[in-house]
Amino acid sequence: MTSSRLLPPSPEDHAASGGLINRRWLLRSSLAVGSLGLSTNLTRAGQLEVPEWSSKPGLGMSAYGQPSPFEDGVVRSRFDLFPEGIGDGSGVSFTPLEKLAGTITPNGLFFERHHSGIPEIDPDAHKFVIHGMVERSLLFDVESLLKYQMVSRTCFIECAGNSFFNSLGEPQQRTAGEIHGLIGNAEWTGIPLRVLLEEAGIDPRAKWLVAEGADAAKMSRSIPVEKALEGDAMIALYQNGERLRPEQGYPMRLVVPGWQGSMNVKWLRRIKVSDTPFHTKDETSKYTLLQKDGKSRQFTYQMGVKSVITFPSPGMTPAGPGLYNISGLAWSGGGRIKRVEVSADGGRSWSDAVIDAQPLPQAVTRFQQPWQWDGGPLTLMSRATDETGAVQPTREAWYEPYAADQLFHQNSIQSWSVLQDGEVRNVYA
């Protein structure tokens, strides 16, 4: 991807220092040469050969398609939280963000967080109950739930512990996905939770729901009724068009768009309606944010505005000076992404990156920024702003209120240091 066939950028083409280039220049440049494909500078490529796969019929059809064997390096990165035999199945696996394009996370690469492994649920034996402050307690089986009219919604689910590596004292040398990959973005299809709560006849005095999974942890989280009655909470049965994968909560999970991942209770078996929150272990002991003053923030549901550059990033390195497309992902629990800025000089100057024309609320948006790298060392950053005006904080500003080991809701600006040889390192800048 060198710039040999493009016009050299003139001073007014520079959007910010460090080689960040205005989109106008790309446009002007491509007009000048007719199109990027019409080279003004032909080199000999050697005569083309007819490859083997074009000379005989290929493989036959298959029941369930798999990625090309050449893509076998595009896998989740598993991270166990406990030594073997102590908490097997309680851990995470990270989505390889830097190896994917677009915004939808493939189902087999969608991050995992389990608190006691993946239950092997027979859908014919699975039951779901709504009870508590309702006129009638109701029992559903999966077969009948599949008969309801469904809605589809594209949104992200992000673990509240995502990016926790960047809360550690020293920057960890891991890939973009291994730091920020506890997020996935998918089209979820299912039943608005409101519909089933109304069928049960929810008591108008009800204020809280407690949602519970059928896994051995019986993962449970309290959820304000507003998220269901006036909001967008849904019971999802499908992810990206197919039934949920076991690790994503098969046969059914809760989806609470924009809120902490662990509230999107997987393997959903029960919702109890109440007038008080339950203060479960995973909303007191865990998923609360300890401040310096010893107090902890609780019920911090919404995930903050965030972005990360996936190219270049550790392991995804530029090969020598030239023109590159900086690319990355941005999202916010607060709504749509409105703006992403990129800096190539450690945050002194910023350029507005190009983002999807119509970002969806609580969904991942991709951004791109042309970059003419002169081969010198520099620090890349991205900074997202959402439609509520919330701006992604610096690491220092993010850390300010928190105790030393506070790691949840880490949404600070990621800095990548690009070295002379193209190596990219995680730095706190």
Next chain:
Amino acid sequence: MSMLKISVKLAFLWAVAFLFIEVNAQQLGKGISEEDLAPWDISVDPNGSRLPSGSGTAAKGAEVWADNCSACHGEKAEDGPAGALVGGVGSLTSDAPVKTVGSFWPYATTLFDYVRRAMPYHAPGSLSDDDHYAVVAYLLERNGIIDEDDVMSAKTLPKVKMPNHDGFIQYWPSKGD
């Protein structure tokens, strides 16, 4: 826009809304009695709702602990590969906060709820409710929150005041995020 156009539009919106309600009015949930769902009704709130009958003390709890918990959480619950459950009181404002049941958890009811639903990790649900109360009493006693002879039951557990009870700022609903 003419009145006619507006009313046609409204009629259309009503039809769409109605269609949605209609289709989803199929009401496929079956009734279930409180008694039938009791085995799943395990969520305990800070008022102690749904705490079962039974009781236990720290002395009995020490046995339950040794047999079922110590391998992962330490002999005295102060260390161990699955994390400490005892100690750390007063450490939350230090450079190295230690969050345990004693130093961090706001409600004793949460401890009962969690142990009954999820512990011991490899075999949740394998202990009796008397054992649940006993092991909860053991952890509270080890943390200096109750006395050795205090009996934990549906009546006493919700009254236990945890050291960090007032340590939380609720962001929902006032602060929204």
